[in-house]
Amino acid sequence: MYVTYTVRSHPPDTECVMTQLTSHRFASTVVTIAFAIAATLAAQEPVTLTVWDWHAADTTKGPGLWLKNIDRAFEEAHPNIKIKHVAQSHNEYYQIFKAAAASRSGPDVVMLHQGTRVLGNKHSLLPLSDLMPAEFKASLVGWDLTSEGFDANGTPYAVPIAVQGNVWYYNKTLLEEAGIDVSEPPQSWGEFLAACEAVKKLGKAGVAVGEKEGGWATWYINSSCFQVLSDAEMNQLVSGEMAWTDPKVAAVFERLSELATKGHFQEGFMSTALWPEARYVFLRGEAAFFLGLISDVAHWKDFAAQFGAENVGVMTAPVFQPGPDADRIPVGGAFAYAVTTWTRLPKEAFDYIAFVASAENAKAFLTDVGSFPANQQVDRALFTDPNARQIADWIGAGRTGTQFTGKLPETVNDTVMRECQRLLGGQTDVAGALAAIQQAVVVENEIIEPTPPGMVIAVGVGALLVIAIAVLAMKRLTPTGERANRTGEG
Amino acid sequence: MVVGRSAARAGYLFVAPALLLVITFRAVPAISALLHSLTRWNGVTPPTYVGFANFARLLGDGEFWTALSHNLAIVCTIPLWILVSLVLALLIHQETPGWRFFRAAYFLPSVLSPVVIGLLFSALLRQNGPVNSVLSAIGLGGLATDWLGNANTALPTLIVIILWGIFGHGVIVFLAGLAAVPKETFEAARLDGATGWRFLWHIVIPSLRHVIEFWGVNLVVWSFTSLFAFVYVTTNGGPGYSTMLVSYQVYLQAFEANRMGYACAIGTALFMMVFGVILIQVRLMAGKED
Numbered sequence: 001m002y003v004t005y006t007v008r009s010h011p012p013d014t015e016c017v018m019t020q021l022t023s024h025r026f027a028s029t030v031v032t033i034a035f036a037i038a039a040t041l042a043a044q045e046p047v048t049l050t051v052w053d054w055h056a057a058d059t060t061k062g063p064g065l066w067l068k069n070i071d072r073a074f075e076e077a078h079p080n081i082k083i084k085h086v087a088q089s090h091n092e093y094y095q096i097f098k099a100a101a102a103s104r105s106g107p108d109v110v111m112l113h114q115g116t117r118v119l120g121n122k123h124s125l126l127p128l129s130d131l132m133p134a135e136f137k138a139s140l141v142g143w144d145l146t147s148e149g150f151d152a153n154g155t156p157y158a159v160p161i162a163v164q165g166n167v168w169y170y171n172k173t174l175l176e177e178a179g180i181d182v183s184e185p186p187q188s189w190g191e192f193l194a195a196c197e198a199v200k201k202l203g204k205a206g207v208a209v210g211e212k213e214g215g216w217a218t219w220y221i222n223s224s225c226f227q228v229l230s231d232a233e234m235n236q237l238v239s240g241e242m243a244w245t246d247p248k249v250a251a252v253f254e255r256l257s258e259l260a261t262k263g264h265f266q267e268g269f270m271s272t273a274l275w276p277e278a279r280y281v282f283l284r285g286e287a288a289f290f291l292g293l294i295s296d297v298a299h300w301k302d303f304a305a306q307f308g309a310e311n312v313g314v315m316t317a318p319v320f321q322p323g324p325d326a327d328r329i330p331v332g333g334a335f336a337y338a339v340t341t342w343t344r345l346p347k348e349a350f351d352y353i354a355f356v357a358s359a360e361n362a363k364a365f366l367t368d369v370g371s372f373p374a375n376q377q378v379d380r381a382l383f384t385d386p387n388a389r390q391i392a393d394w395i396g397a398g399r400t401g402t403q404f405t406g407k408l409p410e411t412v413n414d415t416v417m418r419e420c421q422r423l424l425g426g427q428t429d430v431a432g433a434l435a436a437i438q439q440a441v442v443v444e445n446e447i448i449e450p451t452p453p454g455m456v457i458a459v460g461v462g463a464l465l466v467i468a469i470a471v472l473a474m475k476r477l478t479p480t481g482e483r484a485n486r487t488g489e490g
Numbered sequence: 491m492v493v494g495r496s497a498a499r500a501g502y503l504f505v506a507p508a509l510l511l512v513i514t515f516r517a518v519p520a521i522s523a524l525l526h527s528l529t530r531w532n533g534v535t536p537p538t539y540v541g542f543a544n545f546a547r548l549l550g551d552g553e554f555w556t557a558l559s560h561n562l563a564i565v566c567t568i569p570l571w572i573l574v575s576l577v578l579a580l581l582i583h584q585e586t587p588g589w590r591f592f593r594a595a596y597f598l599p600s601v602l603s604p605v606v607i608g609l610l611f612s613a614l615l616r617q618n619g620p621v622n623s624v625l626s627a628i629g630l631g632g633l634a635t636d637w638l639g640n641a642n643t644a645l646p647t648l649i650v651i652i653l654w655g656i657f658g659h660g661v662i663v664f665l666a667g668l669a670a671v672p673k674e675t676f677e678a679a680r681l682d683g684a685t686g687w688r689f690l691w692h693i694v695i696p697s698l699r700h701v702i703e704f705w706g707v708n709l710v711v712w713s714f715t716s717l718f719a720f721v722y723v724t725t726n727g728g729p730g731y732s733t734m735l736v737s738y739q740v741y742l743q744a745f746e747a748n749r750m751g752y753a754c755a756i757g758t759a760l761f762m763m764v765f766g767v768i769l770i771q772v773r774l775m776a777g778k779e780d
Contacts, residue, residue, distance in 0.1 A: 095745045101533075101534045212639070213726055214726075267617045267636070269639070270729050271612070271615075271617065271636050271725075272639075409747070411749070418731055421729040421730045422729065422731075424729075425640070425641050425730065427641050427730055448530060448543045450539055450540045450541045450543060451542040453539070453541065456528060456542060
């Protein structure tokens with residue numbers, strides 16, 4: 001720009017221009033040109049983007065293969081960028097990421113679960129508002145799960161790639177064997193219980209449950225809560241403005257307890273891991289119902305492969321409180337990609353994420369992986385599986401809601417899971433469980449008053465004095481001979 | 491004098507590497523944890539000073555007291571751990587038939603990672619697992635239960651798993667101790683008619699007092715600080731809080747809830763308690779010697 005300006009300011013005679021330039025200007029011009037050349041060369045120099053996720057471990061199928069193909073396509077489109085995909089263990093993922101964040105090293109791009117996992121780590125993530133064109137944002141759904149305050153208009157910290165959620169699958173063959181008419185799903189609470197009871201008579205379980213980690217109960221709560229709680233009430237429960245002991249919440253927990261009390265879960269469900277063991281119980285045909293996912297795994301594609309699509313049904317939560325929102329399905333917890341604050345390549349990192357989220361790759365995500373993409377420019381009619389089409393219809397009709405427990409702080413969520421375990425194990429009742437959760441919310445929201453530093457110093461000095469006196473007293477108590485033996489003086 | 495100084499300098503030089511490691515990896519983190527226990531900190535952004543607020547919260551934290559009570563329950567079983575190892579070591583020392591095989595077999599669990607042991611027992615003890623199948627086969631089907639999923643049996647089961655994982659170490663420690671006891675001591679005791687329980691109580695235990703003290707102190711420290719992996723793999727502290735231990739709570743607060751400051755406060759409290767318990771234990775043992 002500077003060179004252009006200089007030339008235009010003077011007649012197009014190079015010699016004349018050179019003579020009119022002061023030595024300072026000349027030097028500046030040379031430096032600018034040098035920087036421009038250096039910048040151009042630097043831009044062409046190969047750079048490596050490090051991407052962390054939990055899907056890359058298996059690149060032979062599913063999301064891992066999909067990402068591998070994306071990496072290859074991105075590198076072809078951007079010859080100066082190399083993608084280094086690092087697979088991390090899903091179980092310890094956030095602990096490893098936290099260690100990386102503390103040392104400000106590791107990935108440029110990081111995969112995170114939508115919801116609390118994104119917002120709880122926002123101090124390590126780059127706000128994406130400035131990097132993101134408006135039309136790009138408009139093409140995706142799920143921003144409420146990756147933006148400040150669970151508000152789609154808040155500052156986004158991650159780009160949603162997939163849509164994940166919970167729906168109920170049922171084994172039509174098993175239910176028919178138990179004498180249940182499966183032309184329509186057993187949707188009401190009474191029908192659901194009757195179906196579970198009929199299946200139990202066959203020696204099978206009503207519902208395949210994995211409650212070892214406590215996560216299944218939160219899936220159940222997320223799935224059922226729309227019947228009794230509005231979105232505003234859920235937010236009030238998170239913030240502590242509404243009490244967990246409210247009868248509306250109790251209604252959800254009572255149904256959960258009822259299922260356990262009536263013995264509709266498989267034996268040993270308390271020590272069964274939700275992932276993957278509970279899914280295997282359903283896949284083996286040992287239970288009639290499974291609260292599964294809509295994308296990636298433990299979903300319609302998995303079950304169609306095992307039973308045949310025509311032998312599996314999908315439904316929303318069994319309805320104990322009919323209402324306009326009773327058939328909503330909870331969404332959240334799908335994966336999103338974010339840019340770390342310590343990356344030296346923020347633009348390249350975002351370009352990669354935008355490439356992953358593009359309509360073309362979203363289409364492959366849908367057809368090859370069998371998952372619902374966040375990109376809404378993909379034709380959902382591409383789904384051929386009837387259950388997938390049903391889910392797509394629900395999503396298309398806006399019959400979704402944010403996963404309730406996904407908004408809870410980790411400590412409260414942990415309390416919910418543990419209290420549900422206690423409830424299902426018979427250690428507590430609904431009132432006790434809800435009171436404990438309410439207490440956790442109170443503690444989470446309480447304002448901490450710092451102790452005056454003077455008091456801390458005084459207590460510290462006092463403690464040191466006590467220790468010193470105790471050590472001296474112990475030395476005095478130790479017999480002389482023993483001391484001598486210990487010091488080698490004897 | 492010159493030789494003394496030179497020897498002292500050499501001594502310092504020999505000690506220096508180990509001292510440096512202890513300072514770097516023990517003292518500095520401990521002091522850092524103590525300072526961070528006075529803050530609200532998520533582990534990434536700068537900490538905010540809160541003074542003793544974390545400790546005040548700890549006093550009212552039911553989960554912490556539950557976890558501590560479980561730790562203390564485990565400590566109460568340590569005499570059993572010692573006794574099992576001691577008796578087995580004695581049987582091997584006395585060259586009971588098959589002692590060579592058992593010496594290797596008993597040590598095998600000790601070379602396995604707690605993760606492997608935890609996974610192994612999780613599979614064995616599930617509702618439809620081999621343990622319950624065997625119980626049913628021998629007519630004890632009524633005892634079959636979801637060992638790790640039942641709040642009443644989870645902690646005792648966890649203790650048995652830990653005992654299985656650690657007793658081999660104890661056997662080796664006691665075998666080393668027994669090897670140092672003059673053969674004549676045991677022979678004389680036998681000639682005097684000491685057998686069974688009396689032999690163990692009046693001859694073996696006094697002969698191995700220092701070894702038992704060493705192993706007991708180790709087990710107490712270990713029971714407070716090193717059981718994390720067993721809990722993580724087998725129960726996640728559940729069902730509910732029935733197998734929650736303090737070390738696992740530290741992990742949950744630090745890495746799941748991002749409450750690093752509070753986790754440091756729990757860690758500091760744990761350190762002080764273990765330190766106190768060890769001091770009392772050592773004093774009691776020293777007192778007996780006096």
